[in-house]
Amino acid sequence: MSAAAPVVELKQITKRFPGIIANDSISLTLEKGEIHALLGENGAGKSTLMNIVFGLYQPDEGSIEIDGKPVIIDNPNKAIELGIGMVHQHFKLVEPFTVTENIVLGMEPKKGLKIDYKSASEQVRKLSEQYGLQVDPNAKIHDISVGMQQRVEIMKTLYRGADILIFDEPTAVLTPQEIIELMAIMKRLVAEGKSIILITHKLKEIMQISDRVTIIRRGKVIDTVQTSNTNPNELAEKMVGRGVTFKVDKQAPHVGQAVLKLNDVNSKNKDGISVLNGLSFEVKAGEILGIAGVDGNGQSELLQAITGLRKIDSGSITMTGKEIANLSPREVIEMNVSHIPEDRHKHGLVLDFTVSENMVLETYYKSPYNKNGFLDKEIINKHAEDLVKQFDVRTPSIENMARSLSGGNQQKAIIAREIDKNPTLLIAAQPTRGLDVGAIEFVQKQLIAQRDQGKAVLLISFELDEIMNVSDRIAVIYEGQIVGEVFPQDTNDQELGLMMAGSLKRGGNANAKV
Amino acid sequence: MQRFKKIFATDVYIVPLVAILLGFLVGAIVMIVGGYNPIEAYSALFQRVFGSPYDFGEAIREMTPLMLTGLAVAFAFRSGLFNIGADGQVIIGMTAASVIGIKFAGLPMFIVVPLSVIAAGLFGGLYAGIAGYLKAKRGINEVITTIMLNWIALFLSNYIVRTFLLLPGQNRSEDIPASLSMTFLNSLFDNARLHWGTFIALGAATFFYIFLWKSKQGYEMRAVGLNPHAAEYAGMNVGRNVIKAMFISGVFAGLAGAGEVLGVFHYQSIFAASPGYGFDGIAVALLGLTHPLGVILAAILYGTLTYGSAGMSFGADVPPELIRIVIGSIIFFIAAQGIVRWVLKPFYFKRKKEKVL
């Protein structure tokens, strides 16, 4: 590490939001040419801190120094001027625009009154070559892969001459192979003299690529350590504040009859492009089938097809032997299918309904909640009270709006509702996304408990660790097809990664139609 | 709808009250700038409304369609729809009531009158249902379709009146024998045109409340209005709810039409342009925060202001259009609550904010 002043120094940054202290006197230094990881759980205050560095929020207390000079960063423009660039977790890309348009937006090269698109795309092409990014300057964002979109985000910062790059959870949506490529890109950036802050909660990546790690928990810095002097267990303990086991406890499954069967399911989207492409698999009673795959390979469409939200063009979907393809969502629900949707705010809850009202979202029309067309509020409230107690949903009262609950408690409420229906098939899509470690454990335990009770569980997740730890069997989805079926004990991340990227196919059993 | 939730979450009563005061204040300023005396004008306004039994009765007559169109717009809003077409639905309701009231006049009145009212509601509802259907099945923005349907309703009803109901040589229909007037009140209110429509409106508001907050279907509609995606995932039929919500909204508007032709005019005019019922309804719904009780109160306020505005122009020489400025400002302040909060801050919100932090 050089003796010169650090490129970034945060001094005792404090930021309060109504009700919480997001950052509590946080100090941190970033040296030149360093990859500094910022580790913490969801909600620990990492993003808030970085939004302060990037000028999106103002700290209530504390100061920031860049190259030893105190600065006030009161808007993103200022941050950009100071050479700070941010690669956002949720890409901030304008979909109908081209790669070049997204990159030059706000700093367009001009020829007369017009944007000089020729020189713009030339500059983009050069940058792409310099850092080995292989991005097509003229492609539209909605036509390129997620990995490519991330590179566009990186190029946005480079185009503005950023020397300090902040990566916010950059691997959340990437395949293992894309992660490897991203790591290579980050190394190349550092070699070219850039400095990087990497925000993440994934220990593996930190161990692989970072020079130092700062761990924050509940808005406070717990420690800053050299990566070479630590190990994943120690980091995890510091992050969570207690010992953590990475293995999920579970018994061997007692697998029964097939419950859900998909056979050669095909579906096209509005533009006539196949999104489900001869997809087949089955889920048996008493097992958890994990669907592994990169976002956008047909997972959402698969869920929609099973739950009646999407029409299929051919093939069959059966529940305990009965055809359910192209039934209405309600008819599917009445076949004893429960669904924990991937987007809990959009699909799982009516945020402006009370907790109590949300608990009967699928059953309000049935007895005892519905009496001659009128809802029996007393019984509905009693039901909600029971569930809230049973599943430990933390809410001041069942009359509070679902909006006011924390993410973890919202998810608990959904799980309570879905499990309470005593389903034959439980579908869980991204059930732990955005939750802290405690809530993740809770959710995963519930899934396993359901499987132990003989329910069929279909788990869809982008988190490979979750798939490996929770599933009894894994099916890999790629471009709307199942390209491989394996048991977790017979495979590893590398192999799954290759299948997820479509470069390896492995039929685990006769069901895999490749 | 999320935006309304915000309104309900805090300061339910204070913000609208302050908004009303600010609206009157804007009106006063505009009058002072125009060289009028606002105190004189406002007192003339209220004197006009409360000055005589006749005027009081007429003010109630003025409020009645406002209640129903306000409920119509509010009901659609609650289901996530902006029904800008209450105007057309009122006209269709009028026409249905007129047709039945004239063509079936041979039947006993205790049959014709209810039949006319039912037809008005039904056709108003079906007419609004067209927009609901197009939204549900084809995803077409209901704002555009209801605007178009307003014009179509205008011409269609003119055609029907001109061709089938015309009083020869006049620009209106024959007299309608069926009547909703409350003639027994004539002596009390000095022949003001009071009619049963007012009670229909109050009944509609009650129905609105019970249906939306107590019934199974109302639960569904609110879910669809607040989050159609979650409603769909939970197995509700979003499209059917959209159509149903537009239908009920249209029924309210259609009933307003029945009240006007059967209770007030006793004939139907050929309209040269949109009579503007629906746009008043939008204002009333927004003023009433889309809650049935709020809508009734808002209609009372709005009706008082518009009926009184004539007195204002007579008594203080102020153009009655001023009242539209007042109403527009009130809605502005209710919508842009930030301004009201800012005005109130020194008195009230400061304390509260400190508590939160």
Added chain:
Amino acid sequence: MDVLTLLGQLLNTTLVFSTALIFAALGGIFSERSGVVNIGLEGLMMFGAFAAAVGGYYAQDAGFGAWAPWVGVICAIVVGALGSLIHAVASITFKADQTISGTVINFLAAGSTLYMVKLLFEGSGETPLLAGFSKYKVPLLSDIPIIGEGIFSSYPTTYLAIVLVIVIYFVLFKTPFGLRLRAVGEHPSAADTLGVNVNKMRYIGVILSGMLAGIGGATITLTTTSTFAHNTISGQGFIAIAAMIFGKWNPVGAFGAAVFFGFSQAIRNYVQLFEWSKNIPQEFIFMIPYVLTIIVLVSAVGRSSAPKALGQPYDPGKR
């Protein structure tokens, strides 16, 4: 009357009716492309029509002669901009619901314009008649059959509208300003993180819409009615919104849609020249444009082309 003259006249009338709609629809595009719903176009046109009638009248009085209508147009631009500022403050700064805020504009416009007319002209319900624009024949081009009569013998405002369609197309799709405006309407936080001031762009979008809708309103008083009264603007703003959506928020598309509406209004004047039309009740002829709009919407336009962030206030502090 021979067919060629008739066609030319039909085209000419079409453009007269279309012009106001073109301006207002272009205005709507600026506002909605920046992410702000503008249902207040009707009111903004009202402001414009009023200002043009009053400004034009006083300019005429002051001896501006042939330039008087242009003074009216400038007044319309200014008053339209001021009116739209109310919408901008409420919906952008105070994050009011944009539909409600637009409705407020319609209310305030209806109230304040007539209030002022009565104030200025001693209680009269309309402004005094004014001369307005006269049609201008473009040398040489106006001699071409059909289009010479149809296009090149129009009011100056029509030429201005056509030029603006091209200019605005260029501005939206070729300039940095246009790229930023569209980015703000599609993905405000993307624009914000690149240093584009979202609220500033939206203010500009809304105010431009006020100016253009103002010219649209002015067109009506200065070329069609010669006066401003309570019914001068009766629904044109809403038709302009339909034209904007119909034209997929694209200036050229909106132009086409506006001409379509203008045509269906013009045709009802001409269809009555034919004997066979006597068998069709006139109300059904009046209905044509509105029914056609619904049919076209049903059969053609998807909703995918609306700016993605349309209607959403931008809140950078959202966590």
